Amino acid sequence: MTxxxxxxxxxxPGLRSRVADLHKSADSLxxxxxxxxxxxxxLWVQRGRxxxxxxxxxxxxxxxxxVVGQPRALNESEATDDAKLQxxxxxxxxxxxxxxxxxxxxxxxxNISADRAKVDSQLHPLFMRIGQEAPEVTVPDADLVRTExxxxxxxxxxxxxxxxxxxxxxxxxxxxIQRRADAQSAMGFDAPYLAATLSLRGPQPxxxxxxxxxxxxxxxxxxxTLARQQTRRQWVGASQGFSFPIGHTGIRYRVGSFRGHPxxxxxxxxxxxxxxxxxxxxxxxxxxxxxxxxxxxxxxHLECYSDALALFQDGREKPDFYYVDKPQYVLFFVNWxxxxxxxx
Numbered sequence: 001m002t003x004x005x006x007x008x009x010x011x012x013p014g015l016r017s018r019v020a021d022l023h024k025s026a027d028s029l030x031x032x033x034x035x036x037x038x039x040x041x042x043l044w045v046q047r048g049r050x051x052x053x054x055x056x057x058x059x060x061x062x063x064x065x066x067v068v069g070q071p072r073a074l075n076e077s078e079a080t081d082d083a084k085l086q087x088x089x090x091x092x093x094x095x096x097x098x099x100x101x102x103x104x105x106x107x108x109x110x111n112i113s114a115d116r117a118k119v120d121s122q123l124h125p126l127f128m129r130i131g132q133e134a135p136e137v138t139v140p141d142a143d144l145v146r147t148e149x150x151x152x153x154x155x156x157x158x159x160x161x162x163x164x165x166x167x168x169x170x171x172x173x174x175x176x177i178q179r180r181a182d183a184q185s186a187m188g189f190d191a192p193y194l195a196a197t198l199s200l201r202g203p204q205p206x207x208x209x210x211x212x213x214x215x216x217x218x219x220x221x222x223x224x225t226l227a228r229q230q231t232r233r234q235w236v237g238a239s240q241g242f243s244f245p246i247g248h249t250g251i252r253y254r255v256g257s258f259r260g261h262p263x264x265x266x267x268x269x270x271x272x273x274x275x276x277x278x279x280x281x282x283x284x285x286x287x288x289x290x291x292x293x294x295x296x297x298x299x300x301h302l303e304c305y306s307d308a309l310a311l312f313q314d315g316r317e318k319p320d321f322y323y324v325d326k327p328q329y330v331l332f333f334v335n336w337x338x339x340x341x342x343x344x
Contacts, residue, residue, distance in 0.1 A: 007196035008176060012184070015177055022170040029163035036156035041128060043149035048127030050142040051134050058138035064130065071126050187328045198336050209286045210277040217280055220333045224276035225323040226285050226292065227308070230269040268321055276322050278333045280340075283311065285322060292320055296338055304331050 001007075008015055051058065052071045060068050137143060176192075183191040203219035210218050274287030284293040294313045303310040303319070309327045310319040324330055 002192060002195050002199060004192050004195070005179060006172070006176065007180070007192045008173065009193075009196060009200065011193065012177065012180055012190060015173060015180075019170050019173045019177065022166050022173065026163045026166040026170065029159045029166065033156045033159035033163060036152045036159065040149050040152040040156060043145050043152060044131035045124055045127040047131035047134070047142045047145040047149060048129070049131075050145065051130055051138055052127065054139050054142070058135065058142075060130075060134060064133050067126060068130060071123055071130075187332075188326050189329050189332075191332060194332060195336075203280065203333070203336070208277045209275055210279065210284050212279065213281065215281075218277050219280065220278040220330065221275050222324050222326070222330060223273070224285060225270050225273045226287055226290055227268045227270045227321040227323060229318050229321075230267050270323070276324060276330065278330060278337070280337055283334060285320075296334075296341060299334075299338075302331055302334060304328055 008018075010018070048071075052068055055068055131142075131146070131149070134142070134146075136146065138146075180190050180192045183189075203217075205217040206219060206221060208218040208221040210221075212218065272287035272290040274285055274291070277284045277286065282293055282295040283299065285291060294311060298314040299311070300314055301312040303312070304327050307325075307327065308321050308323045309330060310321050312319045322330075
């Protein structure tokens with residue numbers, strides 16, 4: 001848990017892969033749940049059909065007794081349609097008249113099949129209601145089907161619940177991915193992951209050119225260039241003077257020079273290339289000719305630019321500038337140590 005939210009301790013590609021696996025798992029569980037729900041409905045219909053067939057072997061409640069009587073007429077219609085279809089299929093037709101007879105039989109069979117499908121659509125909800133609302137103890141075959149239907153229904157609900165839980169976990173992970181991707185786009189690195197890593201494990205010591213003090217450990221070292229502000233004064237409007245001849249006398253008249261007025265410019269002068277080191281106590285630069293070191297207690301302010309950091313320290317009017325590839329990354333480590341000192 002970080003200030004920005006929960007962070008999974010894997011990198012972004014790994015987290016994206018995990019989300020894809022979660023969605024696949026949820027889809028598989030949902031498909032299994034739907035198959036079991038379909039099986040459950042079929043079993044309730046089967047039980048209802050058995051109970052209507054053997055309606056004398058059990059006693060239905062008054063409200064259900066009226067429903068039990070409704071499928072009988074539909075069953076008789078269904079049986080009649082089945083008999084007609086068998087009769088049509090059994091007839092043999094020969095010659096031209098036979099072909100005409102076959103066409104007529106096909107048409108009649110198609111109409112009968114449509115009627116039968118209509119009857120089935122009316123029977124299924126009736127059988128399902130009977131199968132679900134009938135007492136637990138009825139006839140042995142129907143009771144066995146009831147047990148199977150209840151088990152299939154429970155398993156379908158369990159799978160559906162698991163799928164919902166996995167989908168919720170995937171949604172949280174997708175939210176985290178978006179948050180971390182936004183941070184990476186803005187800062188150039190996965191800041192939430194780095195914050196979680198530092199919070200969980202702390203900074204890991206590294207080798208660096210910095211000579212460490214007692215209890216000090218270097219945690220980050222990056223190539224850097226030290227630069228400082230330099231004031232350059234330039235005279236504007238100056239003239240070196242000039243001369244011109246007067247008629248044909250051979251005499252030249254000279255106008256004197258003047259320096260104009262001064263204008264000052266602030267420039268950054270790159271002084272040395274080396275390594276910028278962040279330790280648990282200070283920020284230090286080790287170059288070939290120049291080195292600097294500022295303990296966190298004397299660090300007043302750090303300004304972050306796209307390609308550099310400006311370090312303001314106690315007792316100095318002007319800052320030191322350090323050109324680095326990822327200034328926000330360096331600043332992140334410095335801020336983490338400063339927060340540790342404040343909390344401590």
